[in-house]
Amino acid sequence: MTTDPSRPRFRRPLLMLSAGLLLAWAAHAGWFERQNSAGATHVTLATWNLEWLMSPGTQAELQARCTRQQPASDERALPCTPGRTPPPTRHEQDFQALSRTAQALRDHWAPDVVALQEVDGPEAARLVFTSGWRLDCFSRRAHPQKTGFAIREGLPYQCNPELVALDVDGTSRAGTDITLYPGTSHAIRLLNVHLKSGCFDGKLDRSFAPCQRLRQQVPVVEAWIDHRVKEGVAFAVLGDFNRHLDRDARFDAGEDEAAPLNVFAAWSDDQPKGAILHRATTDQAYVPCDAQDRHSRYIDDILISDRLRQRFGNARFGRQAYAPADAGRQLSDHCPLVWSLQR
Template identity: 65%
Template sequence: MSYLSSRRALSVMAALASALSLLSACSQTSAAQGDALRLATWNMEWLLTPADRAELGSRCLRQQPRSDEHALPCTPGKAQPPTRTQADFDALAHTAEQLRDTVKADAVALQEVDGAVAARQVFRQGWKLDCFVNRAHPQKVGFAIREGTPYRCNGDLSALDVDGGTRAGADITLFPGTAREVRLLAVHLKSGCFDGKLDRQFAPCQKLRQQVPVLERWVDERVREGKAFAILGDFNRHLDKDSRYPAGPDESQPFNLFNALSDNEPAGALLVRATEGAGSIPCSADDRHKGYIDDILVSEKLAARAAQKQFTRLAFAPEDQGRLLSDHCPVVYSLTGLGR
């Protein structure tokens, strides 16, 4: 063999070795990603397009709009929905990029977003924006799903809108028809009843109390199907304090939220809170909230399959904290080693 032929042969062998090494690395990465489930939830505080914010702001209502009204409130004495600039959207997009590139979230449950067009201002490359609830009100619930992740929209859990002014849930399935299949329900529950028993004569607690049996039925249906599932979103409730109270003897009139859902009736109806035992992580330097109302509740059967479970809250970057962001930042729960 000539010197030139020998050099060519060595080059071909080196290129082949490099390709095999890259293929092996890609295979390992794919296997690792297939072995994990990474979920997040983010309330984005009245996320609208600038055009819609201006138009709706010009004819705002003195009270909170109903579900069938595409309108904004301008209630005297209360803060108005934010008017954001392009720089504000860019700052929010930095957090969405972290969810994509660092967290590698499979899906992000979104609250207070006026549909996919509004969400696209923040969730730009690498996301499918879909399964938003059929609601005229700008505070919609929906999902940002990692591009390439198979999913199916299951329709709205419309029964959560108990009075025509509360919010339906968004129901999707990730990886349908595979061993990785998981059912997700995104929620934004009634605000105002953050702790204490639900049987108080206080309007927000009475509304939330009506929503709990709807959620419990959804959980029980998933358990009977034998499916992995999670409920994620803004519960407007300090779920860590719910353990102080029993669920109550009547499922239609619960005393609390978490224990009513996680009651092992039917057998297997048990949930794991992402925030359980977690210390407070502020969204920004001026965040004074000490507890979590955003959470991710995972079926115990799914959680038990994971070799490792990790919770985090994705604080806003210091350089973005001067912008009009949101009064919430993303909560993340990662389950790894699911294939063990």
């Protein structure tokens, strides 16, 4: 691949903007937020899939015209496939419980950024992240399952073009891309992904449709990783991989980069030199989100580049489980996963 679709699309046009428009765009990008020298000494990253998070009004509107199959990325609709669990219906007490979890995450971990999946844009995210956050850099698909970011207020950042190539079939989710501390020596590039579900284990060369789609997505992420390595940028890929990477990492990806057999080894292959990733969940026991958690292995993860790992010598892994008092609420089938990196 000779071009990188995730490069900032404003690089040349910025020179042509009027001073007023330039200032407005830069403010939106977070460049004029208060500088925080702590970014040079530590960074805390988190990821959280909020399971079809949308406002009650939006859900009522979309449910009225739901489709029997999963809507395409350009469709503003919800699925109502017979025999499959519909998107959850939430009430005010449910949103309050999710908001309490976000506040506990902030109190206990103070994350700089939370990568969000299955959120219907910043307005929906504000139902959970009520204060102290910038909610930005969301994908632009019409489908209510979007990726985006909650960024700690005061932290300088820049939204980069979304990785639309991850939508390999018109129904998959694009990746979203952000730079923390842009233009500084401790800049960090983050790619937020929510990959195809259904192919949690085993080789990707099976005829099973989810594995075929995931196999198409892996080279897209690999191209993004390789470009960052060549640029010499510290980076992380985080989100919902819908894959048991602890098992996957034990197997080779095969010789064909365009058709890999596994996920993690395709990305962490030291080609180009330095393309080595470190997983937050390596050797970590599974921490359930609550008593009803149906998972037994992580599918959410945070992968950091070797350059970023060398910058920070200490790492602390954690999970923000739901409070026992919120048992029975309609929360999410995922909870926040956190990796705090320090010098």
